[in-house]
Amino acid sequence: MSSSVASEARNSQARNSQIKTSQGTALPLVGNDIDTDRIIPARFLRCVTFDGLGEHVFADDRQQDPSHAFNQPQYQGAKILVVNRNFGCGSSREHAPQAIARWGIDAIIGESFAEIFFGNCLAMGVPCLTAAPETVTALQAIVQANPGREVQVDVENRRVTGGDFAADLTLADGPHQMLTLGTWDACGQLVAQAEAIEQIFGELPYVNWANAA
Amino acid sequence: MSTGTLFDKVWNLHTVGILPSGQTQLFIGLHLIHEVTSPQAFAMLRERGLKVMYPQRTVATVDHIVPTDNQARPFADTLAEEMMQNLEKNCADYGIRFYNIGSGSQGIVHVIAPEQGLTQPGMTIACGDSHTSTHGAFGAISFGIGTSQVRDVLASQTLALGKLKVRRVEVNGTLQPGVYAKDVVLHLIRKLGVKGGVGYAYEYAGTTFEQMTMEERMTVCNMAIEGGARCGYINPDSVTYAYLQGRDFAPLGREWDEAVAWWDSLRSDADATYDDVVSFDAAEIDPTVTWGITPDQGIGVSEAVPAPESFGEGDRAIAQEAYAYMDLAPGTAIKGTPIDVCFIGSCTNGRLSDLQEAAKIAQGRHVANGIKAFVVPGSERVKQQAEAEGLDKIFEAAGFEWREAGCSMCLAMNPDKLQGRQISASSSNRNFKGRQGSASGRTLLMSPAMVAAAAIAGKVTDVREFLPI
Incomplete structure (x- = not known):
């Protein structure tokens, strides 16, 4: 992905872009089971667009903890977020990855991701790649010690490098294909199968019962 | 790879094809929408000039933002009112069935679809809401999705997914x-x-x-x-x-x-x-209460908050975070923990039988001094059925407030919120930090009957002491 793509434009102009690499400085956010209520508290969901969500990312955590990584001056402008286990658990709100992306993050590396969060990121073209806990911890430590260091996430080859650090990453083949082929926004491909969809509709009993919704 | 399970059979019956990425294109038999996660999806449809492929397979209601006391329009919260108008317009423009407030059938989306028989076995069901898993109770394959995926379902009645x-x-x-x-x-x-x-x-x-x-x-x-x-x-x-x-x-x-x-x-x-x-x-299994900030931080009501050593390495840091946030030290008995607010409702426990079980505990007793306790039916139908049985009168006589249907203080996108460091006994589903509307508010998850017992005792208590022997 070109990191020059303005994050606010995501979901519109960039939707067919091939996402093969991402690079920039990184932001280590340490902690397991960070839920989407923390990423974007529910009061910010009172909206009909995603505009402006970036400034509210982790609003309550940042307010309560001035040392929160998203508050730290050395991490402003970061493109790569490095998280731990089960990141993005809880609510399905796409507002959470939208807030992260609109803050400026282009790619996320973590020990593991909650299922719905991962799917939301994929549909937005934000790659979420996983690595063993010790790899993630090591990367977080390196970034903390060298906040300005450029990190490259090679989505295509499932690898992260930064200075003398290099490690393999994991990304399932399906999402990998969607990102690197530029079909992560599946809408067009799905709609194009109208005939096959109509066939399934015709075959499923329940949609055709007289009393169906 | 599993074979011969209901999941496999339903998945296969709904498979439209395999996409070039290897993902399955899965037909979604029932699509449920609400005001929070759909506005941007409709905006994307308009921007791309797409139609809703099968409007009859999408059903809408409003639940997260609705006030449970004064529901007069326009809502006092102008942002909530804007979301409401947006949903009304989208449903009208695209011919989508919408159960609005006052229709007699509005309520939490995961309460109304089952109660109307919309949810059926063998369906695939998606909704921009993580608690869509609820509908699996009927033998449906149902799951939460995000807004871009809501767009995909509206446009194609399908999703690109990897099999679980x-x-x-x-x-x-x-x-x-x-x-x-x-x-x-x-x-x-x-x-x-x-x-x-x-x-x-x-x-x-x-x-x-x-x-x-x-x-x-x-x-x-x-x-x-x-x-x-x-x-x-x-x-x-x-x-x-x-x-x-x-x-x-x-x-x-x-x-x-x-x-x-x-x-x-x-x-x-x-x-x-x-x-x-x-x-x-x-x-x-004992009556179970959460003591921490993730739903797996739970213990039997007669147990104490676990020691850090009892956790695996990966769970110790979040346990430490939970002790501090909840102000509950390891070794503290959960029973007897004083509470401030009692909430009975939500898509987890806002159905008629939940209210009946809570009413059995409340009947002939009274909420302790200084406790705010309220009951929020999951839908307009649940409310009407509960009132027909006189449950509202039982709750009110016991000092509980009786409200209108909605998500209420489960996630506090409406006026029902914790204040400051208040601690709630809640029949909802998430005890995350800040979940119930105050950035420092605290939540103890438990069954509706346990919440009712806590309201009466003014502290966490064992509901078994309230049951007839």
Whole structure:
């Protein structure tokens, strides 16, 4: 992905872009089971667009903890977020990855991701790649010690490098294909199968019962 | 790879094709929408000049933002009013059935779809809401999605998805008195962890679930997602069919008989293979309460907040975070923890039987001094049925407030919120930091009967002490 793509434009102009690499400085956010209520508290969901969500990312955590990584001056402008286990658990709100992306993050590396969060990121073209806990911890430590260091996430080859650090990453083949082929926004491909969809509709009993919704 | 499970059969029947990425294009039989996660999806449709492919397969209601006291329009919260108008316009523009406030059928999306018979076995069901797993109680494959995926379902009635593995989660035996479906699911999450289900659909099986009513099964499946499983389900049986028959959208006459035969054929085969199997004994489950900030930080009501050493390395840091946030030191008995607010409601526990069980505890007793306690029916129909039985009068006589239907203080996108460091006993599903509307507010999850008991005692207590012997 070109990191020059303005994050606010995501979901519109960039939707067919091939996402093969991402690079920039990184932001280590340490902690397991960070839920989407923390990423974007529910009061910010009172909206009909995603505009402006970036400034509210982790609003309550940042307010309560001035040392929160998203508050730290050395991490402003970061493109790569490095998280731990089960990141993005809880609510399905796409507002959470939208807030992260609109803050400026282009790619996320973590020990593991909650299922719905991962799917939301994929549909937005934000790659979420996983690595063993010790790899993630090591990367977080390196970034903390060298906040300005450029990190490259090679989505295509499932690898992260930064200075003398290099490690393999994991990304399932399906999402990998969607990102690197530029079909992560599946809408067009799905709609194009109208005939096959109509066939399934015709075959499923329940949609055709007289009393169906 | 699992074979012969309900999950496999339903997945295969709904597979439109395999996309170039290798993902499955899956047909979605029922799409539910609400005001929070759909506005941007409709905006994307308009921007791309797309239509809604099958408007009759999408059903809308409003639940998260609705005030549960004064529902007069326009809402006092102008942002909530804007969301409301946006949903009304989208449904009108695209010909989508919308159960609005005052229709008699509005309510929490995961309460109204089952109660109207929209939710049926063998369906694939998606909604921009993680608690869509609820509908799996009927033997449907149902899961939460994000807004871009809501757009995809509106435009194509399909989604691009990778197939989940299936874990059979067995619980056998009879629950002790005072132990409810909520305790079962809190116990399972405690044992399997909040990420244990990532990558899996959970098939809940065994005699304990077979003995449950549909409303109890919905409580269990509702919280599959809190254990990391995007989807949870129970094979359909005579209990499912008895619940469904005669509801608004249930098939009729000859089609009913055909439906039952079809649903029976979808049940997991006796020799089905699973990717994993785990088993629990119902007799070991006590009334369960969460003490921390993730739904797996739960303990039996007679236990104490666990010591840091009792956790694996990966869980110790969040346990430390929880002790500090909750102001509960390791070794503290959870029973006796003073509380400020009691909330009965939500898509987990806002159905009629939940209110009936809570009313049994409230009847003839009174909420303790200084406690704010309120009951929020899950839907307009639940409210009306509860009032027909006089439950509202029981609650009000006991000092509980009786409200209008909505999500209320489960997630506090409406006026119902904790204030400051208040601590709630809540029948909802998430005890995350700040979840109930105050950035420092605290939540203890438990069954509705346990919440009612806590309201009366003014502190966490064992509901079994309130039951007739």
